[in-house]
Amino acid sequence: MFIYNVTFKVSWNAHDKWLEWLRSYHIPAIMEYNSFSAHKLLKLHNLDESDGATYALQLFAxxxxxxxxxxxxxxxxxxxxxxxxxxxxxxxFSTLMEIVD
Structure with a gap:
């Protein structure tokens, strides 16, 4: 299995609207392509958040x-x-990971 990981740095100015857009439009649109069997949205912590929040969207192929x-x-x-x-x-930015174990 492969994980396509997209990391987002989102300004506080856009944060709430972006998160709603991601959940209601962006993720469903990507999942309709039938390339991924599941997804997870994660919020990264222990980072400098002075200019925005950081999220990772993991899409499982x-x-x-x-x-x-x-x-x-x-x-x-x-x-x-x-x-x-x-x-x-x-x-x-995105990265591709493979589940090994």
Missing amino acids: DSKADYNRYIELHANEVATIEQRFWGMEVFS
């Missing part, structure tokens, strides 16, 4: 092929939508 399909077909569109909605209020 049953295979590398499922992840690759999402990246090839949908990732750019998802990033464009995020940028259009939130601009400089949200910074994100």
Whole structure:
């Protein structure tokens, strides 16, 4: 199993609206692509939060092929939508992890 992890740094100015958008629109839209079987949203702690909160969205893919399909077909569109909605209020980066044990 693979975990596509997207980390977000969200300004306090946009925080509440962004969190609602993420839960009600963004995550459901990603899950409709059928590349991921589950997801978890986590809030990171013990970080400097003076300029905003940090979250990690973990999307679970049953295979590398499922992840690759999402990246090839949908990732750019998802990033464009995020940028259009939130601009400089949200910074994100992604990593791919594989569950080993």
